[in-house]
Amino acid sequence: MAPVTVKKICCIGAGYVGGPTCAVIALKCPNIIVTIVDLNKSRIDAWNSPDFSLPIYEPGLVDVVKEARGRNLFFSTDVDKAIKEADLIFVSVNTPTKKSGVGAGFAADLNYVESATRRIAAVATSSKIVVEKSTVPMRTAESMRTILEANSKPGLRFDILSNPEFLAEGTAISDLFSPDRVLIGSLQTPEGLDACRSLIEVYANWVPKERILTVGLWSSELSKLAANAMLAQRISSINALSAICEATGANIDEVAHAVGRDSRMGPKFLRASVGFGGSCFQKDILNLVYLSESLHLPEVAAYWRQVVIMNEYQKRRFSKTVVDTLFNTITNKNITVLGFAFKADTGDTRESAAITLIRDFLSERAHVTIYDPQVEEAQIWYDLAEAIPDTPIEQIKKQVTIAPNALDAAKNSEAVVIATEWKEFIDIDWKAVYDTMNKPAFVFDGRMILNADALRQIGFKVKTIGRGEKI
Numbered sequence: 080m081a082p083v084t085v086k087k088i089c090c091i092g093a094g095y096v097g098g099p100t101c102a103v104i105a106l107k108c109p110n111i112i113v114t115i116v117d118l119n120k121s122r123i124d125a126w127n128s129p130d131f132s133l134p135i136y137e138p139g140l141v142d143v144v145k146e147a148r149g150r151n152l153f154f155s156t157d158v159d160k161a162i163k164e165a166d167l168i169f170v171s172v173n174t175p176t177k178k179s180g181v182g183a184g185f186a187a188d189l190n191y192v193e194s195a196t197r198r199i200a201a202v203a204t205s206s207k208i209v210v211e212k213s214t215v216p217m218r219t220a221e222s223m224r225t226i227l228e229a230n231s232k233p234g235l236r237f238d239i240l241s242n243p244e245f246l247a248e249g250t251a252i253s254d255l256f257s258p259d260r261v262l263i264g265s266l267q268t269p270e271g272l273d274a275c276r277s278l279i280e281v282y283a284n285w286v287p288k289e290r291i292l293t294v295g296l297w298s299s300e301l302s303k304l305a306a307n308a309m310l311a312q313r314i315s316s317i318n319a320l321s322a323i324c325e326a327t328g329a330n331i332d333e334v335a336h337a338v339g340r341d342s343r344m345g346p347k348f349l350r351a352s353v354g355f356g357g358s359c360f361q362k363d364i365l366n367l368v369y370l371s372e373s374l375h376l377p378e379v380a381a382y383w384r385q386v387v388i389m390n391e392y393q394k395r396r397f398s399k400t401v402v403d404t405l406f407n408t409i410t411n412k413n414i415t416v417l418g419f420a421f422k423a424d425t426g427d428t429r430e431s432a433a434i435t436l437i438r439d440f441l442s443e444r445a446h447v448t449i450y451d452p453q454v455e456e457a458q459i460w461y462d463l464a465e466a467i468p469d470t471p472i473e474q475i476k477k478q479v480t481i482a483p484n485a486l487d488a489a490k491n492s493e494a495v496v497i498a499t500e501w502k503e504f505i506d507i508d509w510k511a512v513y514d515t516m517n518k519p520a521f522v523f524d525g526r527m528i529l530n531a532d533a534l535r536q537i538g539f540k541v542k543t544i545g546r547g548e549k550i
């Protein structure tokens with residue numbers, strides 16, 4: 080049997096991964112019809128909006144959608160139709176950490192993957208290649224195959240591939256245009272290898288073949304968890320060192336530079352911060368911890384768990400620095416938090432360190448004013464209500480203001496806290512900010528983006544993460 084030439088792709092899940100990934104496939108493969116489906120109608124409506132107000136903010140994404148939408152890229156809520164017509168289906172649904180039941184707080188909730196798989200089984204009338212795009216625990220492909228085989232019409236074949244996604248938010252389009260690697264895992268059977276070849280042919284439309292890596296299914300699933308765990312581990316390592324810098328007078332920037340010049344380590348991902356956020360690092364590490372515990376490897380579990388513990392410590396340590404520096408109390412003081420997204424160039428707030436910082440400030444009974452250039456007000460209220468479940472939102476709203484820009488946000492405040500590394504924060508008229516603030520005026524730079532000396536010249540007292548210098 081020869082590999083199938085893919086003509087129609089269905090992507091289940093129109094989120095941060097499914098949307099950009101399959102939009103780029105459509106752009107780069109004009110001969111393939113790509114339909115991205117989701118149960119969430121408002122999300123699909125936004126993808127289809129005439130003025131391209133897409134549901135996610137990602138630099139370059141609008142241009143991709145403008146070129147491909149209506150040509151060979153479609154967004155729809157008709158999941159069944161898209162499944163039926165496709166020869167290859169990406170499953171790009173969410174896999175959050177389980178909130179209750181066995182493995183609560185650690186294991187991935189596979190409910191969405193299972194429902195998508197059951198839907199494929201229920202409606203497929205022809206054989207399909209089914210691709211795990213979501214990040215999943217090891218051996219999920221096996222469960223998917225069992226569900227498909229037990230529930231589908233007789234005579235159909237389902238080949239499952241693992242094709243984890245490595246894009247980072249904020250740079251998703253350039254990551255997808257020129258990925259470091261595309262990883263495809265398959266069973267090493269003739270059918271599995273044929274399915275793998277079919278997917279290789281899709282990517283080969285724009286990705287050099289030497290960047291398309293093929294491995295066994297289980298290695299592929301584990302590689303995704305491993306990559307995220309090791310990236311997060313680097314941040315926790317540099318953040319642990321930032322605490323030593325602050326206590327000793329060393330400068331974490333200089334340490335990171337010196338360490339990163341070793342070609343075995345490289346300079347990337349060594350930026351100390353208020354702590355990593357995002358929907359995946361913590362979730363995927365906890366998933367690895369759960370896997371290790373299930374495999375009776377407690378030392379391995381403890382090793383990875385420490386990466387998350389260190390991240391929590393970093394967030395707490397930063398909010399404590401703010402309180403300690405503001406004369407040990409922020410009760411009734413105005414604190415301005417610049418940035419709410421978990422990193423720059425995204426409107427995504429999932430697990431953002433800003434949320435933990437703000438929760439800590441509110442618990443000290445401070446008044447907090449927030450400004451973020453991309454995050455919508457409704458999202459901020461939603462996240463704060465989730466983070467502080469025992470306080471009614473009306474009460475939270477009494478303590479929090481959302482401002483339309485940084486200058487307004489800083490008015491009459493005692494301290495400005497940089498929580499997200501948005502470039503526009505570097506270019507603020509800091510003298511104007513200073514003039515509107517109560518004195519002494521403090522800046523806490525949790526992202527190392529500001530010129531501390533220039534701020535001190537204006538009159539600010541400045542604390543930068545990872546620097547032990549006098550404020």
Ligand SMILES: NC(=O)C1=CN([C@@H]2O[C@H](COP(=O)(O)OP(=O)(O)OC[C@H]3O[C@@H](n4cnc5c(N)ncnc54)[C@H](O)[C@@H]3O)[C@@H](O)[C@H]2O)C=CC1
Pocket residue numbers: 091092093094095096097116117118119122158171172173174191192194195212213214215244245246247248358359
């Ligand atoms: N966000 C990121 O940058 C990255 C995420 N990942 C992984 O990709 C997966 C998806 O992540 P995101 O796109 O961020 O999630 P998301 O929450 O933004 O999108 C998932 C979408 O799937 C839809 N969905 C769920 N069940 C469905 C079903 N049965 N039928 C149709 N639609 C359904 C939801 O309505 C939602 O819109 C996760 O496993 C994540 O770990 C991997 C790499 C990067």
Ligand SMILES: O=C(O)[C@H]1O[C@H](OP(=O)(O)OP(=O)(O)OC[C@H]2O[C@@H](n3ccc(=O)[nH]c3=O)[C@H](O)[C@@H]2O)[C@H](O)[C@@H](O)[C@@H]1O
Pocket residue numbers: 214244245246247248249307310314347348349350351352353354355356357358359360421422423
């Ligand atoms: O599986 C996923 O979801 C994705 O997770 C991360 O991507 P993402 O979370 O979008 O963004 P990152 O750039 O990795 O940043 C994650 C967090 O770490 C922080 N960070 C990053 C780098 C650094 O040096 N220091 C640092 O604190 C960021 O500010 C952010 O809060 C990975 O980088 C992607 O390869 C992966 O596909």
